[in-house]
Amino acid sequence: MAEATWETPKMARGRGNRWSRVVIYGLLAFFALVYLLPLVVMLLTSLKPLPEIYAGNMIALPQEWTIEPWRKAWEEVCVGLACHGIKGYFWNSIKMAFFGVTISTAVGALNGYVLTKWRFRGDSLLFGLILFGCFIPFQIVLIPMATILGKLGLASSTTGLVLVHVTYGIAFTTLFFRNYYAVFPDELVKAAMMDGARFWAIFFRILLPSSGPIIAVSMIWQFTNIWNDFLFGASFSTGESAPMTVALNNVVNTSTAEREYNVHMAAAIIAALPTLMVYVFGGRYFVRGLMAGSVKG
Amino acid sequence: METEARRQTRPVLWLQRNLPKIVLSPTIAITIVFVYGFIVWTTLLSFTRSKTIPNFDWVGFSQYARVWAHPRWEVAMHNLWIFGLLYIGLCMAIGLILAILLDQRIRQEGSLRAIYLYPMALSFIVTGTAWKWMLNPGLGIEKLMRGWGFADFKFDWIINEDMAIYCVVIAGVWQASGFVMAMFLAGLRGIDDDIVKAASIDGASLPRIYLRIILPMLRPIFLSAVVILAHLAIKSYDLVLALTGGGPGYATELPSTFMYVHTFLRNELAMGSASAVMMLLTVAAIMVPYLYSEMRSSRRPAH
Numbered sequence: 001m002a003e004a005t006w007e008t009p010k011m012a013r014g015r016g017n018r019w020s021r022v023v024i025y026g027l028l029a030f031f032a033l034v035y036l037l038p039l040v041v042m043l044l045t046s047l048k049p050l051p052e053i054y055a056g057n058m059i060a061l062p063q064e065w066t067i068e069p070w071r072k073a074w075e076e077v078c079v080g081l082a083c084h085g086i087k088g089y090f091w092n093s094i095k096m097a098f099f100g101v102t103i104s105t106a107v108g109a110l111n112g113y114v115l116t117k118w119r120f121r122g123d124s125l126l127f128g129l130i131l132f133g134c135f136i137p138f139q140i141v142l143i144p145m146a147t148i149l150g151k152l153g154l155a156s157s158t159t160g161l162v163l164v165h166v167t168y169g170i171a172f173t174t175l176f177f178r179n180y181y182a183v184f185p186d187e188l189v190k191a192a193m194m195d196g197a198r199f200w201a202i203f204f205r206i207l208l209p210s211s212g213p214i215i216a217v218s219m220i221w222q223f224t225n226i227w228n229d230f231l232f233g234a235s236f237s238t239g240e241s242a243p244m245t246v247a248l249n250n251v252v253n254t255s256t257a258e259r260e261y262n263v264h265m266a267a268a269i270i271a272a273l274p275t276l277m278v279y280v281f282g283g284r285y286f287v288r289g290l291m292a293g294s295v296k297g
Numbered sequence: 298m299e300t301e302a303r304r305q306t307r308p309v310l311w312l313q314r315n316l317p318k319i320v321l322s323p324t325i326a327i328t329i330v331f332v333y334g335f336i337v338w339t340t341l342l343s344f345t346r347s348k349t350i351p352n353f354d355w356v357g358f359s360q361y362a363r364v365w366a367h368p369r370w371e372v373a374m375h376n377l378w379i380f381g382l383l384y385i386g387l388c389m390a391i392g393l394i395l396a397i398l399l400d401q402r403i404r405q406e407g408s409l410r411a412i413y414l415y416p417m418a419l420s421f422i423v424t425g426t427a428w429k430w431m432l433n434p435g436l437g438i439e440k441l442m443r444g445w446g447f448a449d450f451k452f453d454w455i456i457n458e459d460m461a462i463y464c465v466v467i468a469g470v471w472q473a474s475g476f477v478m479a480m481f482l483a484g485l486r487g488i489d490d491d492i493v494k495a496a497s498i499d500g501a502s503l504p505r506i507y508l509r510i511i512l513p514m515l516r517p518i519f520l521s522a523v524v525i526l527a528h529l530a531i532k533s534y535d536l537v538l539a540l541t542g543g544g545p546g547y548a549t550e551l552p553s554t555f556m557y558v559h560t561f562l563r564n565e566l567a568m569g570s571a572s573a574v575m576m577l578l579t580v581a582a583i584m585v586p587y588l589y590s591e592m593r594s595s596r597r598p599a600h
Binding site (some may be wrong): 006024025028031032034035036037038039041042045053054056057059060107111113114115118120126128129130131132133135136137139140141143144145147160167168171172174181183191198199224228229230231234235245248249253254261264265268271272275276278279280283286287290291 | 313316317318319320321324325327328329331332333334335336338339342351359361391392395398399401403409411412413414415416417418419420422423424426427428429430431436437438440441444471475476479480481483505528531532534535539542553556557560561566570571572573574576577580584592
């Protein structure tokens, strides 16, 4: 199954009597509540003053609504020893994700193009070699990577993290584009060749204009993975250069005298917002990426 | 004149002919160095005496012996079994149930799907932070239930050494079960309606149709889902770290946290490498046969 075909309910299933309908809707609603609960609790907690958190329960509406925790999370909260909020780390992640996503998608598109339209002896083997990179547990590369980044002078820098994310993202983006271009009609490419178009012209004028959906899939997949990454961020960055996830973990697990849970929750929601937005606005492509990146391993 | 012209165009021609390979070559180089080269590098380190700084004093398999004799590794392997089995089992069960329920011509199906799947878009660190708060006995679910009148209600798994790993299971299942739902739903939508119609005309009841006809047809999806979840379970690191920090004590240690602690905090590079190699071998033992069979089955109709 190459594509998620769940968009089209067409079956004659689901007649049943009224009681079974009630049970079905009841179960679905119950699960929906369970899935929503953590997000709702985070949001409510982030909008309450601290004393109210200790006094009330976690799903009570705030008696006194406040956005102070959000301001504090953004500008003031301590990440390790530095107390100027999470905003710097948020921008680190934005920068890291922007370059990581753009570069890995561009490289993946070219790789997919070569592997499907300019085939040569041994290309399947090379693709298999690249594909294996999708599945390695990244623990196996941490130590050499730390050494190399140190030698290149890129330890604890956003540039270093971009390099790492591009390196280990290419396998996925190549997979996406290869599968997409594999079903792109060869006749169109051959016709363009007859007209004298060469390598780059064919790519930019013939394939790229119809690559919109797969570019969306690749960018959303890469953005979600890079933004949400913790292992690389924790291993290859320190202090001010850390990405958002690492900063959030530091905020939450810093043992200070008083734990400001409302600020923690505000920080967590801020960290989740970019990928949630992408999910809300590009959900269809998100699902296609999940399916392509996993089912068609 | 002629020879000069040929000399000029030859490199250009060569470039043109080999342009596709040239475009692909950076990726190949990166893969060879940063994937395969690094695997070899880490594997070599695991056979040395390296502590803080890599060295190449050969010690054979003794680092592996040290890892296996380590009490924290024993806990990590035990936890990986508990976590892996429950995580896979529960995600599969909940994902399948939700998919079947959603496949009954449900109003608002789109919104429900979006709700079940959104946790998949969150970082494990965010998921861990949220659940850590909900599972906190003094402030979360326990307090809520007591406030509602269940004065003896107790739900302190997260600070209980024997139960903390189940908290990781809860948060993990919350995050990934929607994804399994999506896979099964796509599979259900791919099944030909006529088969189901024919069976129901023959008088088979709906549960029977599901058990005997539909579920067997979803077998490839069962396999894919189990493989992906197993792969995720072995790699799990962020979630444990954010939720329990590996604690209380080292009660929720997993191979991934063991690797990180020994490599970066305890200056046992070689032991860290040995544990990483074992993680890779475990993943490979699952993925290689799966990928091999996938590739064979996808190639067959084409040729």
